Amino acid sequence: MLLKTITVVLIPALVLQGWRVKKNTLKLSEPLGEREGITGKGKKLSLLILGDSAAAGVGVEHQDDALLGAILKQLKNDFEIEWKLQAKIGDTTSKVLHALDQLEKRHYDVVVTSVGVNDVTQLMSAKTWIEKQHQLYGKIQQNFSPKLVIAAGVPPMHLFPALPHPLAWLFGQYAQKMNQQLARFVGEQNNMQWIEYDLKKYQQLNLQMAQDGFHPSKEVYTLWGQEVTHRIRQAF
Template sequence: MFLKALTILLIPILLIQGRKVKKNTLRLPEPEGLREGITGRGKPLSILIVGDSAAAGVGVLQQNDALLGCLLKELSTEFKIEWKLHAKTGNTTSQVMYSLDDLNDNHYDVVVTSIGVNDVTKFMSADIWMNKQVKLYEKIKEKFSPNLMIATGVPPMQKFPALPNPLAWLFGLYAQQMNHQLEGFVLKQQNMEWIKYDLEKYRSLNLTMAEDGFHPSKEVYKIWAQEIAYKIHNGINKSPELNHHYGV
């Protein structure tokens, strides 16, 4: 209730700042490159990535440097990977969920999600957002029967260079509440892993964001992919079912 009241109170300045951000922020395209294929050698592994512009790789020019490409580099020497990217700039949780209807029901060993920024910009409450997230993951289970789901948290938007205060500060509060609920949900699930979008960690490694001040850079995508690869290996090692599936 406090956050909703605060948002209403700040509406006049938020409208002004929102228009300026929309007008002045550099709009980067989604990177070029294939969005599905088979790569690598070794044990079979199928991966589906779904989400918004960050999942799609906005911030770099080629998919090879985006989350997808960086993840394939991390895993392709050990696994023969059947992969698919299903992500689009501007997608909210609801849009991602409905867009899954465009995909055939098909098993994927791993499903990676990155969704939330566009729900924050609509000032969606964490409770409503979490209800949508639960429905999304139920649909993912139903359509793709994944052995492992990896959820990436909402970025700390208060630290986005492209956003002025108090807009950035308020977005950060929304993102923080969403992450609190999503992390709690993930930690209670079997065969599900959580990744925090840790912008402070990236900065401590002298990594910058993309030139628009809103999306990951090539270097951030690389670290993010390394974290996902670690979760995949960890999921294989700790799960008897996955151990059997991958022949470990």
Template sequence: MFLKISTIVLIPSLIIQGNAVKKNTLRLPEPDGNRHGIIGTGKPLSILILGDSAAAGVGVETQEDALLGVVLNQLKNQYEISYRLEAKTGHTTGEVIKTVKNMSPRHFDVVITSVGVNDITKLTPPKNWMKKQQQLYAEINQKFMPELIIASSVPPMNRFSALPNPLAWLFGQYAKGMNKTLGRFVQQQVNMQLIEYDLERFKMLNLEMAENGFHPGKEIYTF
């Protein structure tokens, strides 16, 4: 109720600040590089990454420096990895669900997801978002039968330098509510883990966001 009331009260400011952010925030492209293939030597391992711009690697120039590249570099000396990246800037949970539904059924050992920021910018209530999340992971389990699903938490958008207050504060409240419900859900699943996006820790280690103040920088992906 508090979040709903806050949203209604702040609507005039949200409209003004939201338009300003869209106009002034630097739009970064998705990085170049292979999005599917086989790499490494060792025991076979299949990995699928799904989600939004953070999953796609926006904030760096090549996939080697993005989430996909970091995961592959950490595992390629121990595993022969069959990998696939299905992520797009701007995707909400609903659009990621559509992506999964359009993919052919096949087994992936590990599925990594990153989604939530675009649901927040559309002011999706945490309860509604969680219903979509449950649908997403049901689709993933049915379509890909993974041994492990790694879900990234929603970043604390109140710490994004590209966002002014009260817009940043409100988005931070949405993120907090989403992460709370997502955490409870993950704890109840036998094949899921939650990775928290700890921007405060990144700042303490002098790890920087991308130049637009809205996406992870190279060091954060590597970390």
């Protein structure tokens, strides 16, 4: 209730800052590269990546340097990976749910998700957001019967260089509350894990974000991929 009240009070400043950010932030495109294929050799493994612009790899020029590429590079010597990427700039959880309806229903061993940033920018409450996560992961289980689902946490948006305060602070509060709900939800599932987007850790390693100050860089995608592949190796 307090966060909702603060949001209402800040609306005039948020509208102005949001307009300035949209006008001044560098617009990056989705990277080049295939969105599905078979890579590597070894034990067969099927992989689906779902979500928003971070899942799509925005921030780098080619999928080889994005999350998809980082995962494939680290698994290709031990697994024959049949993979698919379904992600798009600007996708909210609702849009990802709609995209799932367009995908073939089939089994994937692993599903990796990244959603939340675009829900934060719409100032969605954590209560509404986690209800949508229930819908999303329920549909993932129903359509793909994965052995492992790895959910990326919502990034700490108050640390995004592209965002000024109080907009950054407010987005950070929404992201934090969403992550609290996500951690609780994942802990109740038998086949789910979540990965926290630890931007402070990346900064301590002198890793920068992409040029737009909003998306991961190649180095951040590499570390994210390492965390994902570590969970996959543990499970398989």
